[in-house]
Amino acid sequence: MPRLFLETERMANINSGLGQVCLHLGHELVRQRPPGWEITFLVPPDQVGVFGPSVSYITATRWRRVWHPWKFDVWHSLYQxxxxxxxxxxxFIYTILDLNYLSLPEISESRKARQKKRYQHRIDKARAVTTISNYVARDVSGQLTxxxxxxxxxxxxxxxxxxxxxxxxxxxxxxxxxxxFIGMIQPYKNIHTMLPLLEAFPTYRLVVAGPNDRAYGQEMREQAERMGVSDRLLMPGPxxxxxxxxxxxxCExxxxPSLMEGFGLPVVEAMRFGKPVFSSPLTSLxxxxxxxAFYFQSFEPETVVDTFRQGMDAYRQDPTLAERFRQYSQRFRWDAIAAEYWTLYQDVASR
Incomplete structure (x- = not known):
């Protein structure tokens, strides 16, 4: 009887993007489980039982980071x-969400080199490597072996x-x-480049949701103050x-405008609601x-404003566009994703 191990301990932060991936993929994998397969989930203590009584659980602890001599037919780690x-x-199946860490300017080259070595070590142990976009697959092939x-x-x-x-x-x-906008409030998210929209369109507010306890969040507030739009910038945090x-x-x-994304989950979430999406043209987006979707070809204020104005005009004049967004987003369904993983699990188990 084949045994599958899923590392989902990142559900410790259940509302994060990775926490939600672990949760929804886990549920769908259980629902689609082929006859004869056993599934064991590694979960934080408060999530034991979240996938129902038909599967097994191991709680993630500090000690188990060091000592975890479990044996399974297929072992899947869901993040790099x-x-x-x-x-x-x-x-071992190793999923890489992105290699953004290797591009962050605030990280020293020596730390990047150490992290790159860790990624390579995990790849060398893997029977298969998965990524969450073709962009990330190309990036992995270019930076690792x-x-x-x-x-x-x-x-x-x-x-x-x-x-x-x-x-x-x-x-x-x-x-x-x-x-x-929703996401981590960090410089590579590039959110400050959207503030000229508040100058150009004085009827709009801008809601920027997500953890904003870093310096970048304060810099955005100060920039909005200088521009005279701080009363229409809402940063509620998580x-x-x-x-x-x-x-x-x-939302309208x-x-x-993120500069680095392995996937960009909020883009698809917005499309599910038929909303116009204004995105960076970079990486996986x-x-x-x-x-x-509408793409900013540069982040100069004039280009940002013109792109937004033209995109909103096109959206309002085309009554089919909202439904096209909804239909396009359907290609990112958990049932289809879980089916692909079950195909991979069975292939790896048979090799």
Whole structure:
């Protein structure tokens, strides 16, 4: 009877992007489990039982980071920074979400070199490597060495959105039409380049949701103050799920000017609601955003404003565009993603 091990200890931060990936992929893998397969999940202590009683659980502890001599037929780690590698014979599948760490200017070259060595060590142990976009697969092939016998496969992330908005009132409710961004508030997210939209369109607010305890968040507030638009910049910090879905459903447009993304989950989430997406043209974002999203060809204020104005005009004049966004987003469904992984698991187990 084949035994599958899934490392989902990143559900310790259940509302993070990776926490949600672990949660929804795990549920769908259980639902699609082929006859005869056993599944064991590595989970934080407060998530034991989250995938139901038909599977087994191991709790993630500090000690188990060091000593985890478990043996399974297939061992899948869902992100590149895993601390849980098989100590005994198991067929290891290694998922790489992105190599952004190797491009961050604030990280020293020596630290990048050490991290690159760790990534390579995990690749060398793997029977298969997966990435969450074709862009990341190309980046991995360019920066690391994939052994000739090791398959490298891009399997997208899925997107899970509610069929109807939660009844819980949102904790953030702008007083007027608003634009929306959600994600980590870090320099590579490039959000400050969107502030000229508040100058050019004085009826709009801009909601920037996500952890903002770093210096970049304060720099954005100071820039908005200098521009005279600080009263229309809302930075509520992390938000709950009900508020997130309400903001997607009620925003005028979604902005995602990030310079580095392995996938860009919020882009697809916004499209599920039929919203116009204004995105960076860099890394994985054109691959994920598809042909109908609007892309900033530069982040000069004039280009940002012109791109937004023209995109909103096109969106309002084309009554089919919202439905095209919704239909396009359906290619990122968890049932399809889980089916691809089960095909891979069975292939690796049989080799």
């Amino acid at each position: 920074g895993t601390r849980y590698l098989p100590m005994r014979s198991s067929r 994939i052994p000739p016998a090791t398959p490298l496969q891009a399997i997208y992330c899925g997107v899970n959105t509610p069929d109807q908005l939660p009844a819980t009132p949102p904790s953030v409710k702008p007083n007027g039409p608003f634009l929306f 938000i709950d799920e009900a508020t997130k879905w309400w903001l997607y459903a009620h 447009a979604f902005l995602f 054109p691959e994920v955003g598809g042909p109908d």
